[in-house]
Amino acid sequence: MIILPINYSKSEGVKEDMNTKTVRISIIGFGNVGGGTAEVIRRKREEIAKKHGIDIKIVGIADLKGVIVNESGLSEDAIMKLNTGEKPADMTTLEVIKEVEHEVMVETTPTNVENGEPGLTHIITALESDRHVVTSNKGPLALQYRKLMQLAAQKGKELRFEASVGGAMPLISLVRENLAGNGIISIKGILNGTCNYILTRMVEEGLPYEHVLKEAQERGIAETDPSKDVEGIDTAVKLVILANSVFDRDVTYKDVEVEGITDITPEALKLANDAGYVIKLIGEVDRNGCQKVAPRLVPKHDPLNVGGTLNVATIKTDLAGDITVIGKGAGPIEAASAILSDIIGIYS
Amino acid sequence: MIILPINYSKSEGVKEDMNTKTVRISIIGFGNVGGGTAEVIRRKREEIAKKHGIDIKIVGIADLKGVIVNESGLSEDAIMKLNTGEKPADMTTLEVIKEVEHEVMVETTPTNVENGEPGLTHIITALESDRHVVTSNKGPLALQYRKLMQLAAQKGKELRFEASVGGAMPLISLVRENLAGNGIISIKGILNGTCNYILTRMVEEGLPYEHVLKEAQERGIAETDPSKDVEGIDTAVKLVILANSVFDRDVTYKDVEVEGITDITPEALKLANDAGYVIKLIGEVDRNGCQKVAPRLVPKHDPLNVGGTLNVATIKTDLAGDITVIGKGAGPIEAASAILSDIIGIYS
Numbered sequence: 254m255i256i257l258p259i260n261y262s263k264s265e266g267v268k269e270d271m272n273t274k275t276v277r278i279s280i281i282g283f284g285n286v287g288g289g290t291a292e293v294i295r296r297k298r299e300e301i302a303k304k305h306g307i308d309i310k311i312v313g314i315a316d317l318k319g320v321i322v323n324e325s326g327l328s329e330d331a332i333m334k335l336n337t338g339e340k341p342a343d344m345t346t347l348e349v350i351k352e353v354e355h356e357v358m359v360e361t362t363p364t365n366v367e368n369g370e371p372g373l374t375h376i377i378t379a380l381e382s383d384r385h386v387v388t389s390n391k392g393p394l395a396l397q398y399r400k401l402m403q404l405a406a407q408k409g410k411e412l413r414f415e416a417s418v419g420g421a422m423p424l425i426s427l428v429r430e431n432l433a434g435n436g437i438i439s440i441k442g443i444l445n446g447t448c449n450y451i452l453t454r455m456v457e458e459g460l461p462y463e464h465v466l467k468e469a470q471e472r473g474i475a476e477t478d479p480s481k482d483v484e485g486i487d488t489a490v491k492l493v494i495l496a497n498s499v500f501d502r503d504v505t506y507k508d509v510e511v512e513g514i515t516d517i518t519p520e521a522l523k524l525a526n527d528a529g530y531v532i533k534l535i536g537e538v539d540r541n542g543c544q545k546v547a548p549r550l551v552p553k554h555d556p557l558n559v560g561g562t563l564n565v566a567t568i569k570t571d572l573a574g575d576i577t578v579i580g581k582g583a584g585p586i587e588a589a590s591a592i593l594s595d596i597i598g599i600y601s
Numbered sequence: 602m603i604i605l606p607i608n609y610s611k612s613e614g615v616k617e618d619m620n621t622k623t624v625r626i627s628i629i630g631f632g633n634v635g636g637g638t639a640e641v642i643r644r645k646r647e648e649i650a651k652k653h654g655i656d657i658k659i660v661g662i663a664d665l666k667g668v669i670v671n672e673s674g675l676s677e678d679a680i681m682k683l684n685t686g687e688k689p690a691d692m693t694t695l696e697v698i699k700e701v702e703h704e705v706m707v708e709t710t711p712t713n714v715e716n717g718e719p720g721l722t723h724i725i726t727a728l729e730s731d732r733h734v735v736t737s738n739k740g741p742l743a744l745q746y747r748k749l750m751q752l753a754a755q756k757g758k759e760l761r762f763e764a765s766v767g768g769a770m771p772l773i774s775l776v777r778e779n780l781a782g783n784g785i786i787s788i789k790g791i792l793n794g795t796c797n798y799i800l801t802r803m804v805e806e807g808l809p810y811e812h813v814l815k816e817a818q819e820r821g822i823a824e825t826d827p828s829k830d831v832e833g834i835d836t837a838v839k840l841v842i843l844a845n846s847v848f849d850r851d852v853t854y855k856d857v858e859v860e861g862i863t864d865i866t867p868e869a870l871k872l873a874n875d876a877g878y879v880i881k882l883i884g885e886v887d888r889n890g891c892q893k894v895a896p897r898l899v900p901k902h903d904p905l906n907v908g909g910t911l912n913v914a915t916i917k918t919d920l921a922g923d924i925t926v927i928g929k930g931a932g933p934i935e936a937a938s939a940i941l942s943d944i945i946g947i948y949s
Contacts, residue, residue, distance in 0.1 A: 293920060297782055305781065415779075421921035423779035430778060431763075431771035433653060433949070434645055434941035556911075556927045560902060572641060572938035573769035579904045579925040590920035593782035601781070 276307045276600060277326075277355035279384075281346060281375050282362030283316035283335065286389045286416070289585030290359055290592050291332055297593065307600050313353045315346035322353050346371070350378045357596055360388040361588075366481075366490055366506060369393040380404045380412065387595040389416035389588050395490040395506045398497035413595035414498075418491045419444060419564045421587030422580030426598065428499050428568060435570035437499055439539035442557065442566030444491045446582040447475045447482040448514050448534040453560040456522050456531060462515060474562060484513035485534060485546040492536040496544050510545040517548055525550055531558050539569075624655045624948060625674075625703035627732075629694060629723050630710030631664035631683065634737045634764070637933030638707055638940050639680055645941065655948050661701045663694035670701050694719070698726045705944055708736040709936075714829075714838055714854060717741040728752045728760065735943040737764035737936050743838040743854045746845035761943035762846075766839045767792060767912045769935030770928030774946065776847050776916060783918035785847055787887035790905065790914030792839040794930040795823045795830040796862050796882040801908040804870050804879065810863060822910060832861035833882060833894040840884040844892050858893040865896055873898055879906050887917075 278294075280287045294309050302308045310326035314335055321327060321335050322342045350358055358379035362372045372390040379386050386405070388394070393401060394414055405412040415425050419442075428437060443449050447469060454465045466483070469475035481487050489509040496502045496509075514534050525532050535549040535557070551557045556577040559565045564582030569575050581587045628635045642657050650656045658674035662683060669675055669683050670690045698706055706727035710720045720738040727734050734753070736742070741749060742762055753760040763773050767790075776785060791797050795817060802813045814831070817823035829835050837857040844850045844857075862882050873880050883897040883905070899905050904925040907913045912930030915923050929935045 293782070297920075300784070301782060422924060423775060426779050427771060427775070430946065430949075431774045431942055432938070433945040434641070434649060435938055436648070554908060556904075556907060559904060563904075570938070572645075572934050572941070574929040574932070574935055575927075576770060577925075577927040579923075579927075581922040584922070586920050587922055590780070590783055590918070593920070594779055597781040598778065601778075 272306050273302050274307050274600065275310060276357060276596065277310050277312045277324075278357040278359055278596065279313035279315070279349055279353060279355050280311060280359045280361065281315050281350065282360060282372075282390075283314050283318065284361065284363065285585040286588045286592070287314070287316065287359070287361035289589035290361065293586060293589040293593055295329060301593075301597065305597050305601060307597065309596060312355050313349040315344075315349045320344050320346065320349055322349060324354060346375065347378055350375060350384070351382045355384060357385045357387055357599065359592060359596070360386060360390050360393075361592075362390055364391040364490070366392050366395060366486065369396040373397060376401060376412070377404065380408050380410055383408055383410060385411045385413075385599050387413045387416075387592050387599075389414070389592060391417045391487075391490045391494060394497070395493045398494070399503045411599050413598065414494065415595050416588045416591035418494050419566065419580065420582040420584060421590045422564050422566070422578055422582060423591070423594070424495075424566050424578060425498060426594070427576070427578060432568065432570055432573060432576065435572045437540065438569040438571060439537065439543075440495055440499065440566055440568050441535055441537045443533050443559065443564055444536045444566070444582065445482055445485075445488045445534060446562035446564055447479065448485075448488070449560070449564070450474050450562045451483070452514060452517065452522070452531075452533060455517070455519055456526060459519050459523070461519055462517060483515050485511040488534060488536040488546045492538050492544055492546060496538045500538060500540055502544075504544065508544065510547070512547040514548055529553055533557065620654050621650050622655050622948065623658060624705060624944065625658050625660045625672075626705040626707055626944065627661035627663070627697055627701060627703050628659060628707045628709065629663050629698065630708060630720075630738075631662050631666065632709065632711065633933040634936045634940070635662070635664065635707070635709040637937035638709065641934060641937040641941055643677060649941075649945065653945050653949060655945065657944060660703050661697040663692075663697045668692050668694065668697055670697060672702060694723065695726055698723060698732070699730045703732060705733045705735055705947065707940060707944075708734060708738050708741075709940075710738055712739040712838070714740050714743060714834065717744040721745060724749060724760070725752065728756050728758055731756055731758060733759045733761075733947050735761045735764075735940050735947075737762070737940060739765045739835075739838045739842060742845070743841045746842070747851045759947050761946065762842065763943050764936045764939035766842050767914065767928065768930040768932060769938045770912050770914070770926055770930060771939070771942070772843075772914050772926060773846060774942070775924070775926060780916065780918055780921060780924065783920045785888065786917040786919060787885065787891075788843055788847065788914055788916050789883055789885045791881050791907065791912055792884050792914070792930065793830055793833075793836045793882060794910035794912055795827065796833075796836070797908070797912070798822050798910045799831070800862060800865065800870070800879075800881060803865070803867055804874065807867050807871070809867055810865060831863050833859040836882060836884040836894045840886050840892055840894060844886045848886060848888055850892075852892065856892065858895070860895040862896055877901055881905065
C-alpha cells in the first residue's frame with residue numbers, strides 16, 4: 254500500500270491536553286452525507302474538543318472518486334481535492350477500513366435494500382477490524398440488523414445509526430437513553446419527507462398526485478425515480494430499523510405490510526379535511542407485532558399533523574405517556590448532525 | 602440514631618449477578634413526585650436490572666410524614682405504611698442524607714422560589730456526602746444553579762434535573778446528548794400545562810379567563826392559588842434552568858422579563874384565530890441574552906401549537922435545524938419517568 258503525501262494544514266489543529274482524546278475516523282462514501290460529515294467536523298472540531306473532550310480527525314476517505322489517507326489527519330485542502338479527483342491514494346476501500354489506524358468508521362454509502370452492499374461489507378469489515386461504526390446507511394440495518402449487532406457485541410464495539418431514521422430528528426437515542434426505564438408501547442410517525450411534502454401540497458393546492466410529484470421533482474424534493482419513497486419502501490425500511498432496535502425483532506423490510514401514497518386523490522384529501530382530518534403516510538410499529546406502512550387519517554390537531562418535508566414520530570410509553578418529536582428528516586448537514594452526536598455518544 | 606426494624610419482602614428481590622450493580626437511593630420529599638418515583642421503581646425494578654444492569658433499592662424515605670430507613674432496601678409494605686404514619690425511624694431528613702449509605706439522593710420536595718429551601722440544603726448536603734443527586738425541584742436550580750454545579754463537579758458527582766423542566770418531555774438531556782455537537786441558537790416553548798389548558802379552553806369555548814380558570818381549578822389542573830402558573834413565574838423558573846444549563850448563564854428567575862396570561866381576553870384570541878394564529882404563553886431563551894416569558898402569537902400550523910395541558914419546546918440548532926419535542930409536562934408518573942431516566946443515565 255502506498256499512501257501519497259498530502260498537505261497537512263497546521264492551522265486546523267486542536268490543542269491537545271490531558272483531557273482531550275484523539276478520535277480518528279474514516280468516512281466511507283463521500284456523497285451528500287459523507288461530505289456533510291466532513292464539513293460539520295471542519296466547522297465544529299474545536300468546539301467539540303472543548304465541550305466534549307474529543308478531537309475528531311479524519312484519517313481516511315474512500316469513495317468511487319478515489320481514496321485519500323493521512324494517518325495524522327487529512328487537511329481541508331486534501332479533502333477538497335478529492336472532489337476534483339486529485340491525489341487519490343493507492344488503496345482500496347476495504348484496505349482503508351482494515352489497515353489505516355482509526356477508531357470509528359463512518360459509513361455513508363447509499364442505501365441498497367436488495368443486498369445491503371457495499372455498506373454491509375464495509376460495516377462487517379470495520380467491526381472485525383475492531384472499529385466502532387456510525388452509519389446513515391439503512392440497507393445493512395434493514396437486512397442484517399441482528400447479525401451486525403451480535404458482531405459488534407462480540408467485538409466490544411459500538412454500532413450506532415441515529416442518522417438512518419429521521420435524519421436530524423433524534424429518535425433511536427431518544428427511546429434508548431432519554432426514555433430509559435420506559436416500556437415502549439408503539440412508535441408511529443411520518444418517516445419520509447418526500448411523501449409528506451406531496452400530501453401537504455396536494456391538500457394546499459387541491460392538485461392531483463402526478464402534478465405535485467412533478468413539482469417535487471423539479472424542486473429536488475423527489476427523485477427522478479420516486480418509487481422507493483412514494484410506494485412506502487423507504488418508510489418500511491426505517492420502520493424495520495425501529496422494529497429491530499427498539500422492539501428487539503429480527504425482521505427485514507419484506508416483513509412489513511406496505512401501502513404507498515400513489516392512489517391518494519385530491520377528493521379523498523378534501524373529504525378527510527371536511528371531517529377534521531389530514532391523510533399522512535404513517536409508519537407504525539408496536540410491541541404486539543404490528544409493523545405496517547399505510548396512508549392513515551390523522552386528526553388535524555394531532556401532533557403527528559406536521560407539514561412540508563418534516564418528519565415526526567410519536568412514541569407511546571408506559572410511564573411518560575406520549576412523547577412526540579418533530580424535525581428535518583433529510584439534508585446532508587442534518588444527517589451529519591446525527592452522525593456527529595453518535596460519534597460523541599460513543600465517547601461520553 | 603435508631604433504625605427501626607422494617608419488614609423486608611423477599612419477593613421483590615432482583616437476582617444479583619456479576620453484571621448487576623446495586624444502586625441505593627433515598628427519596629427526600631414523598632408527595633406526588635416522590636411517591637410516583639417509588640411506585641415506578643416498584644413496577645420497573647426487575648426490567649431495569651435486566652435491561653440496564655442496575656438494581657435500584659430505596660433505602661430511605663424522608664418526608665414531613667416521617668422517616669423510614671432500611672439499608673438493605675425498604676419493602677413495599679414499609680413504604681405503604683409511611684403513608685399511614687406507621688413506623689417512622691428516629692432520624693432527621695439530613696441524617697438520612699448524610700448517614701444512611703446510598704449512592705443517589707432523589708430530591709422531590711416542593712419548589713420554593715423564595716430561598717430554595719428545604720431542597721437547597723438537601724442537595725448541598727447530599728453532594729457534600731458524596732451522593733449523586735437527581736431532582737425535580739426547580740427552586741434550588743433557579744436560585745443557585747452555578748454554585749450547585751460547581752459543588753457537584755468538585756465532588757465528582759452528578760446533579761441531574763430532567764424532571765424539573767417539562768415533566769416527562771425530554772429536553773435537558775435532548776439538548777445535551779442527542780443534539781451533542783450542535784450549537785443551540787434558541788429554545789422556545791410552552792412550559793406550563795395549566796396556562797396552556799386555560800388558553801386552549803378559552804379558544805374552544807369563547808369563554809373569559811376567570812370562567813375557564815374556575816373550571817381548571819375544579820378539574821385539579823389549576824391550583825387554588827394559581828398565581829405562580831398564570832402570572833408566568835413557573836415558566837420563568839423553568840426558563841432560568843434552561844438559560845443556566847444550556848446557555849451557561851448565572852441568572853435567577855428575577856432576571857427574566859415576565860408577563861402572564863391573566864389579561865388575555867376571548868376577543869384577543871378570536872382576532873388571532875381569524876388571522877391564522879393562536880395565543881400561547883411562550884418562554885424563550887436564546888444565545889444572545891434574551892430570556893422572557895410572554896403571551897405570543899403562534900401560527901396555527903407551527904409545531905408549537907399544541908393544545909390542552911401539553912408542553913412543547915422547539916430547539917433551534919445550527920446543524921439539525923429546528924427540533925420540536927411534545928409531551929406531558931406534569932403528573933407524578935411522568936415526572937418519575939424523567940427521574941428514573943436520570944438515575945439510569947448516571948450509570949450508563
